[in-house]
Amino acid sequence: TQLLEQSPQFLSIQEGENLTVYCNSSSVFSSLQWYRQEPGEGPVLLVTVVTGGEVKKLKRLTFQFGDARKDSSLHITAAQPGDTGLYLCAGARNYGQNFVFGPGTRLSVLP
Amino acid sequence: GAGVSQSPSNKVTEKGKDVELRCDPISGHTALYWYRQSLGQGLEFLIYFQGNSAPDKSGLPSDRFSAERTGGSVSTLTIQRTQQEDSAVYLCASSLRTSGSEQFFGPGTRLTVL
Numbered sequence: 001t002q003l004l005e006q007s008p009q010f011l012s013i014q015e016g017e018n019l020t021v022y023c024n025s026s027s028v029f030s031s032l033q034w035y036r037q038e039p040g041e042g043p044v045l046l047v048t049v050v051t052g053g054e055v056k057k058l059k060r061l062t063f064q065f066g067d068a069r070k071d072s073s074l075h076i077t078a079a080q081p082g083d084t085g086l087y088l089c090a091g092a093r094n095y096g097q098n099f100v101f102g103p104g105t106r107l108s109v110l111p
Numbered sequence: 112g113a114g115v116s117q118s119p120s121n122k123v124t125e126k127g128k129d130v131e132l133r134c135d136p137i138s139g140h141t142a143l144y145w146y147r148q149s150l151g152q153g154l155e156f157l158i159y160f161q162g163n164s165a166p167d168k169s170g171l172p173s174d175r176f177s178a179e180r181t182g183g184s185v186s187t188l189t190i191q192r193t194q195q196e197d198s199a200v201y202l203c204a205s206s207l208r209t210s211g212s213e214q215f216f217g218p219g220t221r222l223t224v225l
Contacts, residue, residue: 006153033213042115042202042216043154088153098144098167099214103153
């Protein structure tokens, strides 16, 4: 059983569309991170959220940490082919503990 | 370069052989992690080194897997008597410290066991 669940598992959309991917758990996290991994490369950190209800924006990407700190969402506006990749969420249960990764959402943005 | 490097980038081996995978973390990073990623899957934690503390080996799947970190820098992941199910991409990451720090990942070593 995964500590973190991500949905959808796969998503294929056309350039210009909006999308939201989700990261869910029954556990509370002190902090949660989102990474993007492109083919043949290691994951790269996009954002870290630490406060329940927190919303962070990074250009066309909007990240939200749930009020109860058990879930998070990533919304992409006007998706571009360069957004294609595997989106991974990672959570730390307590301060000082290692992050546990979810299985990821594989996004494909078609031109 | 200033990033995490891993070698080799690709390794093909025969079932039953031993393999060593190398990771050079970012200079000054005290934390080092190894993960395994099977095709199309997320990251499976293997082992974690933090400074001079005893490593967290809780993710190693069997006693055929071991890792060392010499001098607080370079790390080697060794897989003995490789099996076909060991085929995966092995990723190394380092961070300045633990507890919320950003992990910087290397490009990975793709291991194929025939």
